[in-house]
Structures are given as structure tokens and as C-alpha cells.
Amino acid sequence: MTDASKYTGLITSQHANKPKFMAMVASVAQPFVDLQSVLANIPASYDLDNAIGDQLDVVGGWVGISRNISTPLAVYFSLDTAGLGFDQGSWQGPYDPATGLVSLDDDTYRLLIRAKIGANSWDGTLGTSAAILNSIFGGDTYVFMQGNGDMTITFGVAGKTPSAVFMALLSHGYIPLKPSTVHVNAYLKSSVSGTPLFGFDVENQYILGFDVGSLGIAA
Numbered sequence: 001m002t003d004a005s006k007y008t009g010l011i012t013s014q015h016a017n018k019p020k021f022m023a024m025v026a027s028v029a030q031p032f033v034d035l036q037s038v039l040a041n042i043p044a045s046y047d048l049d050n051a052i053g054d055q056l057d058v059v060g061g062w063v064g065i066s067r068n069i070s071t072p073l074a075v076y077f078s079l080d081t082a083g084l085g086f087d088q089g090s091w092q093g094p095y096d097p098a099t100g101l102v103s104l105d106d107d108t109y110r111l112l113i114r115a116k117i118g119a120n121s122w123d124g125t126l127g128t129s130a131a132i133l134n135s136i137f138g139g140d141t142y143v144f145m146q147g148n149g150d151m152t153i154t155f156g157v158a159g160k161t162p163s164a165v166f167m168a169l170l171s172h173g174y175i176p177l178k179p180s181t182v183h184v185n186a187y188l189k190s191s192v193s194g195t196p197l198f199g200f201d202v203e204n205q206y207i208l209g210f211d212v213g214s215l216g217i218a219a
Contacts, residue, residue: 004029048113052106060109065116067104071172101165108165111136115175122177126153129177137162142196143170144206151182157189158196158206190214 007029008022015021045055060066096102104112118132126145133143140160145153155170162170169175171187178184190197191214196206198213207213 004033006033048110051110056106056109056113060113060116063113063116064120065112065174067109067112069102069104069174072102104165108163108169111166112169112174115177119176124179132177133175142205145177148185152185153178153182154185155187156197156206157187159190159193161189161193189217191217 004026008016008026011022011025044050046059048056048059051059057067114136115132118135122128122132126147130144134141137143137160141162142158144156144158146156147153157167157170161167167187167189173184188197195214196204196208196212198209199207200209203209
């Protein structure tokens with residue numbers, strides 16, 4: 001419903017030919033029409049796939065994670081810094097401090113919210129943690145955790161390398177998928193985007209051997 005015609009169309013012929021009366025009824029009815037339109041759009045406005053700005057902040061509040069970063073992330077775009085070039089680094093906004101990013105853009109924040117939703121129902125196992133992390137990407141990026149048998153784990157990122165912002169969020173612990181009392185000894189990503197990590201005795205989307213896998217570098 002976009003106008004008040006639904007209501008003015010109910011006026012009988014005895015009064016429908018009175019312009020001032022019709023205008024008065026339309027003016028009174030229009031605010032209620034606008035209110036119905038707003039109410040009808042609320043579910044879509046707060047849907048995680050569609051929400052932006054303040055609406056996305058509300059969704060993040062429900063989930064339990066903010067777009068604001070407590071420690072600035074040094075991820076600003078730079079031509080002279082590896083990993084922060086085109087399609088990797090984040091542009092410094094007009095109100096961002098020079099020390100680093102302190103507030104996430106909508107797209108990155110949406111990924112973080114998805115990860116937090118998964119973490120809220122996480123059972124603490126390595127298998128489900130990998131499934132949660134992989135569910136937030138489009139299928140070209142594979143994130144996994146490897147238990148090292150000594151109360152430490154290693155995070156690996158194979159395939160297409162995520163943005164520098166998301167890698168910083170992962171390595172700074174903003175994605176809460178680490179078991180309690182377990183230490184993370186490394187965050188590794190493929191040195192060549194789009195390839196698995198290099199390794200022996202394993203052949204899957206995460207790790208492959210010579211001529212296919214790429215050396216892992218610190219994320």
C-alpha cells in the first residue's frame with residue numbers, strides 16, 4: 001500500500017464529489033498508510049543479509065558483538081605494504097585515527113556477526129569451528145583449526161585470502177572460536193591467494209603438496 005486510495009475509495013458517492021472532504025480524509029489516512037509501510041518493511045530492514053548502518057548495529061547488539069574495535073587494527077590501504085594493497089587493505093575514513101581502524105564497515109561487520117552467531121551455539125570442537133568459519137565465506141576461502149596435541153592449535157586460511165581487516169579480526173581474537181585454556185600458536189594463510197597451504201600426507205581443500213600448495217605465512 002503506497003497511498004490513501006484504499007480508504008478514500010470507500011467514501012460513498014454522496015461525499016466523494018466533495019474535493020475538500022476527500023482531501024481531508026486522504027490527509028488523515030496517509031500517516032496510517034505510511035506507518036503500515038514502515039511496519040511491513042521492518043523484518044527486511046533488520047534481516048542480516050539486508051541490514052545496514054544503525055539497523056545492522058541493532059542486529060549485532062542482539063547477537064552480542066559490536067562493530068567498534070577496542071584495539072586499532074593497522075589495516076589501512078598501502079601500496080608499499082604486503083597484504084594491504086588493492087582489494088586487501090581498508091581505506092582510512094575521515095574520522096578514523098591514524099593508528100588504525102576502530103570501526104568496521106557494514107560488509108566486514110556482517111561477516112563478524114555471522115561468525116558470532118555460530119560461536120554462540122558452538123559445541124567447542126574443532127570440526128564445528130571450521131564449519132562455522134567456512135559458512136561465512138562464499139566457498140573460495142577455507143578456514144580450519146588444527147590441534148597440535150599439546151594444548152595449542154593453529155589457525156589456517158587456504159584458498160582466496162580474506163581482506164586484511166578480517167584476517168586481523170581473526171588473529172586478534174575477535175572471533176571467539178578458541179577452546180578455553182587452549183593457546184593459539186600461529187595464524188597462517190596461503191602465500192599465494194587461491195591456493196591451499198603446502199603440506200605433506202594430506203590432500204584436501206586445505207592442504208596439498210608440491211606444485212599445488214603454497215607456503216603458509218603469518219596472517
